[in-house]
Amino acid sequence: MTDAQLIAEVLRGDPRAERRLYDAHVDRIYRLAWRMAGDETLARDFTQDTFIRAFDKLGDFRGDSSLSTWLHSIATSVILNGLKKVQRIHGREIGGDELPEVMAPLREAEPDLKLRLRRAIEGLPDGYRTVFVMHDVEGFTHEEIGSALGIQAGTSKAQLSRARARLRDQLSDFAGEWAS
Amino acid sequence: MSDERFEDFLKREAQAYNTPPAEVPREELWETIRASRAAERDATVRPLGGARVIGTLPAQSDTPKLRYTSLIGLAATLLLGIGIGRYALQRDAAVTELASQIATAMTGESDGLATPSAASTQGAASSAEAPDGALVTLAVAPADPVRPRMDVPSARIVTRVAGRINSGTGTAGDAGLSGEPNAAMQIVSRDHLSRAEALVSVVAASPSDAAMDSLTGRWARDMLTNTRLLLDSPAGDDAVRRRLLEDLETVLVQLLQRTGGAVDERALIDRTLQRTQLLSRLRTGAAGI
Numbered sequence: 001m002t003d004a005q006l007i008a009e010v011l012r013g014d015p016r017a018e019r020r021l022y023d024a025h026v027d028r029i030y031r032l033a034w035r036m037a038g039d040e041t042l043a044r045d046f047t048q049d050t051f052i053r054a055f056d057k058l059g060d061f062r063g064d065s066s067l068s069t070w071l072h073s074i075a076t077s078v079i080l081n082g083l084k085k086v087q088r089i090h091g092r093e094i095g096g097d098e099l100p101e102v103m104a105p106l107r108e109a110e111p112d113l114k115l116r117l118r119r120a121i122e123g124l125p126d127g128y129r130t131v132f133v134m135h136d137v138e139g140f141t142h143e144e145i146g147s148a149l150g151i152q153a154g155t156s157k158a159q160l161s162r163a164r165a166r167l168r169d170q171l172s173d174f175a176g177e178w179a180s
Numbered sequence: 181m182s183d184e185r186f187e188d189f190l191k192r193e194a195q196a197y198n199t200p201p202a203e204v205p206r207e208e209l210w211e212t213i214r215a216s217r218a219a220e221r222d223a224t225v226r227p228l229g230g231a232r233v234i235g236t237l238p239a240q241s242d243t244p245k246l247r248y249t250s251l252i253g254l255a256a257t258l259l260l261g262i263g264i265g266r267y268a269l270q271r272d273a274a275v276t277e278l279a280s281q282i283a284t285a286m287t288g289e290s291d292g293l294a295t296p297s298a299a300s301t302q303g304a305a306s307s308a309e310a311p312d313g314a315l316v317t318l319a320v321a322p323a324d325p326v327r328p329r330m331d332v333p334s335a336r337i338v339t340r341v342a343g344r345i346n347s348g349t350g351t352a353g354d355a356g357l358s359g360e361p362n363a364a365m366q367i368v369s370r371d372h373l374s375r376a377e378a379l380v381s382v383v384a385a386s387p388s389d390a391a392m393d394s395l396t397g398r399w400a401r402d403m404l405t406n407t408r409l410l411l412d413s414p415a416g417d418d419a420v421r422r423r424l425l426e427d428l429e430t431v432l433v434q435l436l437q438r439t440g441g442a443v444d445e446r447a448l449i450d451r452t453l454q455r456t457q458l459l460s461r462l463r464t465g466a467a468g469i
Contacts, residue, residue, distance in 0.1 A: 015214075022213065027204050034200030043200070044209060051213045056220070114196060121197055136187075137194050168186055 003067040010058055022051055025068060028138075029075045035133045036079045037086075046082050050075040065147050072140075072148040080126060113174045120170035128163035135160050222397040254406055261364035262413045369415045372406055373466035376428050379403055380459050383435060383449065397436070404432040424465050427456040 001020075009017035026047065033046040054074050061070055121129060130149065134140040135156070142160075146153040379399055407429045416422045431452050438445040453459060 018214075018217070019210065022210060023206070026206055026209065030204045030209070031200045035198045038198035040201075044205070044212075047209055048212050048216070051209075052216050055213075055217060114193065117190075117193055118197060121194065132194075133197070136191050137197055164183075164187065164190060167190060 004063060007058055007061060007067065010055070018055065021067075025071050026051070028068075029071060032072070032075060032134065032138055033079055035137055036130065037083065042082065042086065046075070046079045049078045049082070053078065069144055069147040072144065073150065076130065076134075076148045080130065083126070113171070116171060116174065117167070120167050123170070124163055124166060128159050128166065131156050131159040132163040132167075136164075254402060255409060258368050258406060258409050258413065261368045262409075264364050265362070265414050365413065365415050369410060369421065370466050372403075372410055373424075373462050376403055376407070377459065377462040377466055380428075380431065380453065380462060383431075384453060384459060400432050400435045404429065404436065407432060421465065424458075424461050427452075427458050428462070431456075431458060 006017055006021055006024075010021055029050055030043060030047045033050075034040070034043040037043050037046060050071065054071055057074070061067070065073075121132065124132060127149075131145055134145045134148070135142065140148070142153040142156040145151075145156040149156070151159075379396070382396060407425050410416060411422065411425050411429070416425060431449060434445070434449045434452060438449065
């Protein structure tokens with residue numbers, strides 16, 4: 001079933017079509033929300049809000065981009081606006097003892113380096129961090145990122161480059177880790 | 181150190197950044213989304229049949245007008261009944277007060293009262309001079325005996341009028357004055373209980389995990405408003421009917437507070453229905469009015 005057919009069925013009020021649309025995209029959106037928020041409750045809220053808004057606005061979807069891209073543009077908007085509100089209230093400082101458990105990477109980095117890397121990513125401006133997480137962590141293409149964030153693919157590349165440069169600068173003490 | 185090596189390092193190590201759980205809580209997320217969608221649909225007027233959806237009505241503009249149109253109609257009917265009832269009660273009270281004033285006057289002026297003439301009993305005004313010289317003017321209209329206009333009360337006429345009111349043996353006009361509001365209230369009450377019975381039957385027959393649709397939601401809201409109006413009206417004076425309306429109100433509130441198709445909330449409604457025997461009481465209540 002194509003995106004257009006699925007959308008038409010959703011707009012006709014078919015609840016099974018709504019569920020199919022949800023099932024097709026929820027995993028990726030939830031993962032992105034988790035990566036950006038680092039908090040289960042926020043990730044859930046952002047994911048739910050994304051789909052609620054998407055269903056509300058589905059009639060406005062013109063098919064200029066893929067449904068996935070359109071959904072991710074809503075998701076990034078929801079996530080970034082949501083995080084701004086959270087930051088306004090609590091700030092974005094996360095202490096070392098609050099760090100969630102992480103999966104073991106293929107090549108174990110020095111614990112101190114992992115902590116520094118995490119803090120360096122957290123310290124990036126929102127725009128850089130979003131592009132970095134979407135591209136280097138979640139594997140989105142620059143075209144997808146550009147469509148989701150409403151920027152040019154070239155702008156996405158530039159922001160990623162600046163994000164990496166900042167991280168490299170922040171982690172210069174650990175140059176041996178990636179040079180070896 | 182090359183940029184490529186650093187990028188490889190970043191991509192590898194950044195995988196540990198805010199690692200999401202392996203399992204996405206799909207069902208839990210979907211339940212919330214579905215409930216929210218259902219709540220939004222409740223507030224949206226949807227086209228009938230296969231009509232093409234061209235948009236939803238803005239939540240803050242047209243929808244309330246449409247939603248409240250039927251509500252206003254029902255409320256107006258109910259208020260009309262209440263108004264008639266209160267008007268009749270005021271008239272009864274006025275007559276009683278008049279009778280009291282006359283009785284008081286009678287005790288002090290019994291010696292000076294005039295016997296109404298034949299003309300006065302036919303509805304014509306007449307004046308007569310009492311034995312002590314006091315002028316008594318009577319304007320008695322037998323067709324409307326509860327509204328005698330008197331400058332000085334006549335004990336006999338008042339007794340006759342008060343007797344009719346108290347004994348209920350008055351004319352057709354008398355019976356109509358006290359009967360109209362009760363009849364209106366009974367019609368409104370019976371109609372309300374019949375509608376409530378239909379709604380509760382629909383709810384009781386629906387699957388336990390079914391979310392309430394928009395029409396049922398609107399129906400329940402209307403019923404809740406009218407139930408409260410009836411409770412505050414003379415219809416709520418009857419103890420049995422009041423208990424019935426209060427139980428109905430409880431179920432309606434539970435129904436409206438239910439989000440989505442939550443099974444535990446539905447179980448609460450079922451328990452209330454079972455405990456209060458609401459459906460059977462609504463049936464007998466509507467039939468008994």
